[in-house]
Amino acid sequence: MRLGSFLSEELWFFLLLAILLGILIPGIGLYITPYAIYPLLIVMFLTSLRIDLKQLYENLSNRNLLILSLLLIFVISPILALPFSFLLRKDLAIGLILYAATPAAMANSFYMTRLRKNAAFAVLITTTSTLLSPIATPILVKLLTGVFVNVDTFSLFQTLIKYILLPLFLAEIVRRYAKSATKKLLRISKPIGNLCMFFVVFGVISASAGRLGDFVYPILILAVYITLSFLIGLALPTKERFVIGFSNGIRNGTLAMVVALNVFGPDVAMVGVIATLLHNILIVPIMMLHRS
Numbered sequence: 001m002r003l004g005s006f007l008s009e010e011l012w013f014f015l016l017l018a019i020l021l022g023i024l025i026p027g028i029g030l031y032i033t034p035y036a037i038y039p040l041l042i043v044m045f046l047t048s049l050r051i052d053l054k055q056l057y058e059n060l061s062n063r064n065l066l067i068l069s070l071l072l073i074f075v076i077s078p079i080l081a082l083p084f085s086f087l088l089r090k091d092l093a094i095g096l097i098l099y100a101a102t103p104a105a106m107a108n109s110f111y112m113t114r115l116r117k118n119a120a121f122a123v124l125i126t127t128t129s130t131l132l133s134p135i136a137t138p139i140l141v142k143l144l145t146g147v148f149v150n151v152d153t154f155s156l157f158q159t160l161i162k163y164i165l166l167p168l169f170l171a172e173i174v175r176r177y178a179k180s181a182t183k184k185l186l187r188i189s190k191p192i193g194n195l196c197m198f199f200v201v202f203g204v205i206s207a208s209a210g211r212l213g214d215f216v217y218p219i220l221i222l223a224v225y226i227t228l229s230f231l232i233g234l235a236l237p238t239k240e241r242f243v244i245g246f247s248n249g250i251r252n253g254t255l256a257m258v259v260a261l262n263v264f265g266p267d268v269a270m271v272g273v274i275a276t277l278l279h280n281i282l283i284v285p286i287m288m289l290h291r292s
Helices: 003-009 011-024 026-035 037-048 060-085 090-100 108-114 119-144 153-177 179-207 209-234 241-249 253-264 266-291
Strands: none
Touching (some): 037 253, 090 253, 108 241, 179 253
16 A cells, blocks of 8 residues: 555544554643644645535435434434433533534545445535534533533634634635645645644543543443434435435534534543544444445
């Protein structure tokens, strides 16, 4: 495998390496922790470059299924997360609810292409849920975390505007007025994004390195929650059930990390780290089953 291909495709390796280094040499990672938000911003911008807002109009024939998908993402699954959150300590419970209230992951359309599913519909779900999240996510987090902490809804709203709409807006400008630069950026976006995620996870893990044993149980809880979220969509009586289930189960863990680091702190951000790692683990058997 060529180095460029490895840097582009093997996100799981960067995540595992960052976790190991965060455990073994947390002192170095602590220098990164205060600045972890900046590589995350780079990731958000690069992923936003892949969203073409015109596809919102081209695929609106699936309007009813889109509404159903959004109900799963912003109503059913966050409510499902609430009983799981009572099984966790307060900071991780907040992280779980925050994750459950985030939009579908940016990379979902890529996986749908690889699995020969409706990638265009996956893009529609991702883009629409992402655009709705600055309003939907703060409301959901406020409602569902009221039993744990008093959340500053406006601060959460400002954070989501800053880290969703601003990268989308900047990406749209670059895509429209600098097409050659956009092509170059898209070619290198995956390796740069993976390296950025490495530094983010390294910093977040280092900040919690002394208590990593406490995260074994939360990993199991989150794995069950993600699996159930996927299965709920998969049970729907529609030909797009796999796309809906995948979009509902695989959320934007990067965004959950961004918001958690900015509003709550590294411990809450650990849920985004765990979710991102679990995504890569769970996708492997899905790919293998499809191939077989």
